[in-house]
Amino acid sequence: MNHEENVFYKMIYEVSDYAIIMMDANGTIMNWNVGAQRIKGYLSEEVIGSSFKRFYTEKDKIEQKPDQLLATATQEGSARDEGWRVKKDGSLFWANVLITAIHGADGRITGFSKVTRDLxxxxxxxxxxxxxxxxxxxxxxxxxxxxxxxxxxxxxxxxxxxxxxxxxxxxxxxxxxxxxxxxxxxxxxxxxxxxxxxxxxxxxxxIGKESDLVEVNCAQLIQQIKMDLKILIEDTGTYIEFESLPTIWGYELELRQMFTNLITNGIKFRKPGQSPVVKISASEKNGKWTFSVNDNGIGIPQAFHDKIFVIFQRLHSRETYEGTGIGLAHCHKIAQLHKGDIWVDSEEGKGSTFHFSVDTHKLKSA
Structure with missing residues (x-):
């Protein structure tokens, strides 16, 4: 072994964060570094000359996992794996393993390197x-x-x-x-x-118990909600505006409930003598749609921005505004159902904008 090889193997030996070992073509351990000793608990003289299979659980041995990893490394050049391995004291650790085939001058496999991280x-x-x-x-x-x-x-x-x-x-x-x-x-x-x-x-x-994920045309959904609320809209002189609303992957009944609650809130909590104006918009980023429902109503004090989404929380007496205090709790649960969130931007006397998100990527993969 020349000087350069000595330096190289000494460097490997001193590495303590990774267990780095060399094996022959049959998986017999040929060397043992400081990291291997720290992670697996064996001294070099206890393992050199033995099979690397000793670190695998009995289940993995029965299923011939070590042999399969060597076969993969032989065929593809390397093999990666994560799983439980056994220390000297019998305890388990979660190992991230890379086994790489080593070839001789004639192209034949002469052995394997094995790098293990304790995760x-x-x-x-x-x-x-x-x-x-x-x-x-x-x-x-x-x-x-x-x-x-x-x-x-x-x-x-x-x-x-x-x-x-x-x-x-x-x-x-x-x-x-x-x-x-x-x-x-x-x-x-x-x-x-x-x-x-x-x-x-x-x-x-x-909420969410008997619903299926479908494509929901939000513009059509708002038009349907406007028809459902026709009498309330006419009686209060409400103006509802929306533009460029998308078709998204979601739970239609729950989204209808979400929009209905936010729109009716904008109508209910209107300023005296002023016609309600509700504006709905949407924006998309990386597969997540964020909807905004803005109103020109009485607004919400900063101190109550989080509390309003708790079930049965009310900010006003029943004599002033009717309701059960559960509508926004429904909205919060519906947002979570859609792998998103809901929050509000508002100042007392200056209206409110409710935002809720729908993560279509997470919904499709759920």
């Missing part, structure tokens, strides 16, 4: 994220199931209260005084409000 921390982090996502999905399903069952169970006593209230009113029609009549009206209003909340909760739990 256990990265793998454990990935597994933790996956486990956390599974746990969240499980809890979300449990919550949705609870909301669905609870909502159904709550409807029956409400119907009973409403029915009894009406029976009392009919039975005691000529005997009850104005104060009692007013209390009965309060009971009826309370049960109706409770029913609205239950329906809102049911709708929230159903």
């Amino acid at each position: 256990t921390e990265r793998k454990n982090a990935e597994l933790a994220v996956i486990e956390h996502a599974k746990e969240l999905e499980k809890k979300n399903k449990e919550l949705e199931q609870f909301a669905y069952i609870a909502s159904h169970d709550l409807q029956e006593p409400l119907r009973t209260i409403t029915c009894l209230n009406e029976m009392l009113r009919d039975t005691l029609y000529e005997k009850i005084d104005p104060q009692t009549t007013q209390m009965m009206d309060y009971i009826l209003e309370a049960t109706q409000r409770m029913r609205q909340l239950i329906h809102g909760l049911l709708d929230y739990s159903r």
